[in-house]
Amino acid sequence: MRLGVIGLGEVAQVVHLPLLAGLPELFEVRSACDLSPRLLQTVGDRFGIPNRYATSAELIEAGDIDAVLVLSSDEYHAEAVVDAARHGLHVLVEKPMCLSPREAEEIINARDQSGVTVMVGYMRRFAPAFLEAKELLPGLGRVNFARVHDVIGRNQLIIDQTSSVVRPGDLPQSAMQDRSARARALVTDAIGDVPSAVANAYRLLCGLGSHDLSAMRELLGPARGVHAARQWRDGGYITALLDYDDFVVAYETGVDEQLRFDAHLEVFTDTTSFRVQYDTPYVRHLATTLEIEQTSGDAITRTVRRPHLKDPYTYEWEYFHHCVVAGEQPKTSPEDFVSDLRLFAELVRHLDK
Missing domain, CATH: 3.30.360.10 (Dihydrodipicolinate Reductase; domain 2)
Incomplete structure (x- = not known):
């Protein structure tokens, strides 16, 4: 599964990118984006991410991926999830999925219209x-x-x-x-x-x-x-x-x-x-x-x-992969x-x- 990572802060560097590098049979990180040029270059080089963008919109529009991991600041989660779903991309979004019920409704509607998997990252x-x-x-x-x-x-x-x-x-x-x-x-x-x-x-x-x-x-x-x-x-x-x-x-x-x-x-x-x-x-x-x-x-x-x-x-991550492949609704769904x-x-x- 080809992944785009949206946001390269602490949790990306310490948890998700090292973990994904250890699951090469399931995932390949193809692209990443961050507003910080420093993060984009340094973290991109560290993890060998080939395609790099300043914004989630640019990453999603560029394609060459099957799914996105949303790790940006909470205020921008919904925007990225909705955009990805409308482009037919599956989504794993770190908690919180969003900050308001209106945003949640927009996410659910975008998911239902596209038929993709949207899962919230409640790892506990x-x-x-x-x-x-x-x-x-x-x-x-x-x-x-x-x-x-x-x-x-x-x-x-x-x-x-x-x-x-x-x-x-x-x-x-x-x-x-x-x-x-x-x-x-x-x-x-x-x-x-x-x-x-x-x-x-x-x-x-x-x-x-x-x-x-x-x-x-x-x-x-x-x-x-x-x-x-x-x-x-x-x-x-x-x-x-x-x-x-x-x-x-x-x-x-x-x-x-x-x-x-x-x-x-x-x-x-x-x-x-x-x-x-x-x-x-x-x-x-x-x-x-x-x-x-x-x-x-x-x-x-x-x-x-x-x-x-x-x-x-x-x-x-293994569960997310299974849900996408099997077409099953994840337990940590938007609802x-x-x-x-x-x-x-x-x-x-x-x-x-």
Whole structure:
């Protein structure tokens, strides 16, 4: 499958391009684009990408590809996805797929009209430990409580210790201004004219939070609603209580300056609890584990399962290839992402009270 990569920033350099180079039987990166001439030359040379363009529109129009990977800034995801779909190209787009329901509708319409595959990059939902937890849960009895936790240090703290990343310093001021203006317009389109702290919280939900809440939905089903929510530190931290009829999920997220990554889903039943523990995706092959505590009679058993060391991103790419070839709808579809947008909007309504 011939690929075009849209955006050559951190996640392209650290994760996707090295991974794709290791899957030559499935993918060939034929083209790339970035607004930064420095990134385009340096990263293009590093990974031997033959065709290079300044914009996604130029890359898509040039052809010679079957699919695109959208890694650009969030504000431009929808534009690239819609354009690619209208040109008959399959799409894997990093989360968030978009920032507003209007954009999501445009993506779904473009996909339906062209018949291509559009998949959202929720790699945590492909981790073997997560899938094993999903299989385990129905046999554990009623759920009494669950916890979704994602409090991490800034990604750059980890990346700077473990990877050589080229960062752009040559973007025109007009491009930065356009990005900021577009972000404000899209957030307003999605949730209305809200205080800046609430808008920041919405962006945090669309970014980091989308991983957590998407995985929560697959594991436990959709939340019925939001009991309460609060943000602080100018939208940099969020906590919420999510309604699941006969139990509650506690959600908590934020980003700090500690050099660590703590993201997990934890579920409690009458005699068993388990935790799916994630580590940073910016150091490949760090294991996602399934930690289980189970009481039987007077004894408690604690086990840690590490089903596989294969990178969840690799599973995600293999799954994308399968969906395209087989013509199957991916589980992380645009409609699936719309469910997250609805929950983000409901959370924001509670934050804005």
